[in-house]
Amino acid sequence: MKLEKIDANTLHIMLTKADLDDRHVSMMDLMSDRSEVESFFYSILDEADADHSFSNDDQVTFQILPTGQHGVQLFISKIVDDPNVSVDESGKAVFSLKNEQVD
Incomplete structure (x- = not known):
């Protein structure tokens, strides 16, 4: 696993197939059970x-x-204070862009 801290708010993590294998996770696992996937990424x-x-x-x-x-x-x-980002009742980020009229 390679880690790069892009800035104070963002991490970039590279996981190879070997990293996934070491954690007993396949690419198919990452596309299946949402709660398992979420748990896996929080563990990372x-x-x-x-x-x-x-x-x-x-x-x-x-x-x-x-x-x-x-x-x-x-x-x-x-998620930092951003007028275009809100969090719904389940804790998921919701992104919205507002149309502004420009003269």
Whole structure:
């Protein structure tokens, strides 16, 4: 697993197929049971966040991108005060863009 801290609010994590195998997770697993997948990515966050800059109270989003080597790139971002982002009753981030009229 490779970790890159992009900024104070974003982590970039590279998981190879071997990393997934070590954790007994396949690419098919990542596309199945939502609660299992969520639990897996939170465990990766716990492992990667050694300095605890992503506290348990922070709302986070996960962006998962498959790589050509059968691994994944994972971007974990804190949800900071942003008028375009809200959190629904289940704790999921909801993104909205408002149309503004420009003269």
